Amino acid sequence: MSYRYILEPYKGIATRHTCPTCEQKKSFSRYIDTENKVSFPNHVGRCDREEKCGYHFIPKQYFEENPERRESFSDYQPTIQRSFSPMKEKEPSYIDSKLVESSLSCYPKNKLYQYLSSQLGEDETMKLMMKYKVGSAKHWEGATVFWQRDIAGRVRTGKVMLYDPESGKRVKHPYNHITWVHSLLKQENFNLKQCFFGEHLLASQSNLPVAIVESEKTALISSFYMPQFQWIATGGKHGCFNDENLQVLKARKTILFPDLGAWEDWQVKADKMKSLNIEVEIFDFLEKRATPEQRKEGYDIADFLLEAKQPTAILQDMIKRNPALKILMEEFGLVLDNSSKNRVNPRKKTGFRL
Structure with missing residues (x-):
């Protein structure tokens, strides 16, 4: 059995690169085409730090996001005798629900909980943790688990x-x-198929338009300030934009909120979603409003919300720039004002000491 697309063989330190996720130098192997017909972008590859990172973006995912670059689906399959039947795609593996439930505790020691409590208040932060099922981990003291x-x-x-x-x-x-x-558990034959962070909320909140961001933390903060939308996260710049993952967004009005500097990449994602008949809008709000300092810091929508403390003004500005948003909100009976009962004073002191 031979494969056309393989990880680049080691031929010296120049063939190992910086991982796009953990940013560890000389730990990342890129995929290559043995027929030299396809040139993959730099993020298609695998980090060799399986326990500390686990990043692995395969050619199949790249072709699913960029079908025009694939000559034919069979090009990706291993070369086998024609008499064989095609292999059935494996079902995704799952994490034991008991482990998940046991992690939903120890929040006073959770560093992210501490930060969000200082910004949003302890009660509101706890509501977000429970809503999104965010857990705590012992791998590093005070670590957070974003369950998918x-x-x-x-x-x-x-x-x-x-x-x-x-x-x-x-x-x-x-x-x-x-x-x-899944890397820490070292489960044999674990078949990872990621999904959106917060995807489980789509089943019960089908009346809300969906807002997609990159960071899990951003989804939490944005959900607090702008509950007019159901916020979910891709977990990475290139995450969860393949055909299979996007199926959950069909029949849902969807808005993409790219980080500063990622607008062009996410415009490509939006075009792909439209080709799948997903109703999607992409906003350049950050690109047009950001200062040079904010661009340098790589702001996302949550940074703007925490800094401005005026979600209503931000929404009004977004509507001014894209009137379709107003139509969307009116259709769902959504309101601009989010200040009276859904928010607390972001700077209110709590009894918890950082």
């Missing part, structure tokens, strides 16, 4: 991350503190 629960409520995996409780930023030194539950 699909629309049927089954847990595909969990992303473990560590945050600074004062800045709310991810801890990246002396290394990027990010890993995956």
